[in-house]
Amino acid sequence: MQIPPAEPSEIPRWLAIGVGVLTLPVGVLSALGSLAMISDPPRNDRLLGYSIGLAVLWLAGVVSFWAVRLMLNRRTRSGGLLSVLALRAGGLLLLTLPFVGLFTGAYTDARFGGAHLLQALIYLSCGAGAFALASRRARARIQSSFRDEENGA
Numbered sequence: 001m002q003i004p005p006a007e008p009s010e011i012p013r014w015l016a017i018g019v020g021v022l023t024l025p026v027g028v029l030s031a032l033g034s035l036a037m038i039s040d041p042p043r044n045d046r047l048l049g050y051s052i053g054l055a056v057l058w059l060a061g062v063v064s065f066w067a068v069r070l071m072l073n074r075r076t077r078s079g080g081l082l083s084v085l086a087l088r089a090g091g092l093l094l095l096t097l098p099f100v101g102l103f104t105g106a107y108t109d110a111r112f113g114g115a116h117l118l119q120a121l122i123y124l125s126c127g128a129g130a131f132a133l134a135s136r137r138a139r140a141r142i143q144s145s146f147r148d149e150e151n152g153a
Contacts, residue, residue, distance in 0.1 A: 013073070020070030027064030031057055084134045084141075091130030097123045 034056035041049025066081060068074075075081065082090070098120035101107055107116045 016070045016073065020067045023070070024064060024067035027060045027062075027067055030060035031064065034060060080133075080137065084138050087130045087134035087137070091127045091134065094123045094127030094130060 034053045037049055038053035038057065041053065069081060101116065101120060107120075109116070
């Protein structure tokens with residue numbers, strides 16, 4: 001059985017550099033904003049200020065790291081911007097978000113109508129797509145290691 005390629009068709013290099021150049025300032029400015037929040041947290045709830053500031057600082061660092069990897073064309077061993085583990089973790093997060101919405105009452109808000117249901121369907125399809133891509137990459141990596149063993153490498 002022929003396995004489809006682990007990656008979709010390659011995007012042009014100029015597009016990857018452009019996305020990296022546009023994304024890097026967002027990450028840096030978010031890091032600066034989170035550092036400001038950490039340095040001067042709200043007076044009434046300092047722990048919450050520190051927690052949110054550290055979480056946003058971590059996310060800003062990840063976004064900046066991915067932007068630099070896009071600009072320098074550095075890939076993971078599995079062949080993409082995200083590793084198989086990161087794809088599975090992101091897919092799990094996206095699959096759980098609609099169920100979290102059930103318990104937080106997000107679907108009972110009448111202001112948004114059916115938009116919540118559409119958003120839940122998008123989350124579920126993106127999560128399933130992340131798991132599918134992770135599965136294809138993992139299978140392709142296993143097959144390439146078997147081919148290397150057969151060739152004596």
